[in-house]
Amino acid sequence: MMTALGLMSGTSMDGIDAALIETDGEGTVEMGPTVELAYNEEERSLLRQALADAVAMKRRNERPGALVAAERLITRKHADVVSDFLKAHDLSPDDIDVIGFHGQTVLHRPQERLTVQLGDGQALADSLGIQTVYDMRAADVAEGGQGAPLVPVYHQALVQAAKLAGPVAVLNLGGVGNVSYIARGRDPIAFDTGPANALIDDLMMERTGIALDQDGRQALAGRVDETVLGQLMAHSYFGEAPPKSLDRNAFSREAVAGLSTPDAVATLAAFTARSAAAARQWLPAEPKLWIVCGGGARNPAILNxxxxxxxxxxxxxxxxxxxxxxxxxxxxxxxxxxxxxxxxLTFPSSTGVRKALTGGILAVPGQKRVSA
Ligand SMILES: Nc1ncnc2c1ncn2[C@@H]1O[C@H](COP(=O)(O)OP(=O)(O)OP(=O)(O)O)[C@@H](O)[C@H]1O
Ligand SMILES: CC(=O)N[C@H]1[C@@H]2OC[C@@H](O2)[C@@H](O)[C@@H]1O[C@H](C)C(=O)O
Known part of the structure; x- marks a missing residue:
């Protein structure tokens, strides 16, 4: 068993989540304390600028425009989260065997073998004195995989430990949605389903200055426009067979521009749910149960x-x-x-990689950097 601290800054760009677990990396997982640290408005706008500037990238090590400043922010803020976490739980760096550092995705174009997660793993390991595994999508993409989703193997461990009669669909609703189909005796089938909260957050930001539909209030007050929903569902992504994955900004909210805020948000929430449910067409059997995680689990409109x-x-x-x-x-x-x-970490059935593949780069504190 190892004590591992996971750090995630997801596509919603709302903040950093940190969670401690004890695990053997296989069937045993014991969940420990967690902490989250929100980005402030200035930090969010730097991250939004980084996403915009990343569009021009051709190679994953380039850092045009705001990306240098954004990467520095990401690394420093993750170091702060860990220091606060250690202090709050009276732990020392020696109590943590390894950090799992996702970083911030700013660009994801697996068809061009390009996926970019900002965050300097070596600098984080050096500043904290804790070995750190980072850049966990790169090996999969280099081997022809989608580089996402990566969480299915964890979903599988939880479903199996809970002895749930499958098949079970575990649905993550973050900025983007992704599903893991877990059934006995097979590797997880997984892919990105469509938008989750990113379109809702962007629309809310534009119309109200607050980047979320708190507890689904707008959506619950609105009416779904079926014509607009039909237009949104006509996107070619839903007709593509998996493996497949999405960039945060793959979908446009243009189609809801003419609707009132409640109706627009209701329609986008329905879009999230309908596109997630449409994943069933690619699954070998109907899931008996859907288990929802990610921020979308707190939106009753999407759940309904x-x-x-x-x-x-x-x-x-x-x-x-x-x-x-x-x-x-x-x-x-x-x-x-x-x-x-x-x-x-990944499987042919989750990312389309040719064969099951490990991944991640290990940064040992004080280790010399090897240039890629
Ligand atoms: N109480 C709530 N009511 C409605 N929506 C919520 C609530 N809490 C969180 N959310 C939504 O969930 C989003 C954050 O979800 P989460 O933290 O799972 O995303 P992420 O990890 O950044 O994204 P991804 O999984 O795509 O990388 C917020 O941006 C917001 O839209
Ligand atoms: C490239 C990237 O960061 N993708 C994220 C994003 O957010 C949700 C969905 O799209 C998922 O495929 C992935 O995140 C989760 C953590 C994953 O890899 O499983």
Missing amino acids: FLRAETGVPVRTADEFGWSASMMEAQAFAYLAVRSLKDLP
Whole structure:
């Protein structure tokens, strides 16, 4: 068993989640304390600028425009989260065997073998004195995989430990949605389903200056425009067979521009649910249960739409004693341990990589940098 601290800064760009787990990187996971640190408005706008500037990137080590400043911010803020976490729980760096550091995705174009996660793993390891596994998507993409989703192997460990009768669909609703289909005796089938909260957040930011629909209030007050929803669902992504994955900004909210804020948000929330439910067409059997995690698990409008679309029970991760909001941070802790043990992170059925593959770069404190 190892003590691992996972750090995630997701596509919603709302902040950093940190979660401690004890795990063997296989069937055993014990969940420990967690902490989250929100980005302030100035930091968010730097990250938004970094996403815009990343569009021009051709090679993953380039850092045009705001990307240098954004990477510095990401690394420093992650170091702060860990220091605060250690202090709050009276821990020392020696108590942590490994950090799993996801970084901030600013660009994801697997078809060009390009996926970019900002964050200097070596600098983080040096400043904290804790070995750090980072850049966990790169090896998969270099081998022809999508580089996402990576969490399915963690979803599988939880579903198996809970002895749930499958098949189970675990749905993460962050900025982007991704599903893991977990059934006995097979590797997880997984892919990105469509938008989750990113379109809702962007629309809310534009119209109200607050980047979320708190507790789904706008969506619950609005009416879904079925014509507009049909236009949104006509996107070619939904007709593509997996493996497939998405950039945060793959979808446009243009189609809802003419609607009132409640109707626009309701329609986008329904879009999230309908596109997630449409994942079933690529699964070998109908899931008996959907378990929702990520910030979308706190949006009752999305959960209601998902119940209507799937017709089977939809529960949140918290109802199983897991953590909807910390699932990904825990997953990156788990993946770091798997990386140290040379166990696979990705599978042909999750990213389309040719064969099950480990990944991640190990930064040991004080180690000399090897240029890529
Ligand atoms: N109480 C809430 N009500 C409605 N929506 C919420 C609530 N809490 C969080 N969210 C939504 O969840 C989002 C954050 O989700 P999460 O932290 O899972 O995303 P992420 O990890 O950044 O993204 P990804 O999984 O795509 O990398 C917020 O941007 C917001 O839209
Ligand atoms: C490139 C990238 O960062 N993708 C994220 C994003 O956010 C959700 C979805 O798209 C998922 O595929 C992935 O994150 C989770 C943590 C994953 O890799 O499993």
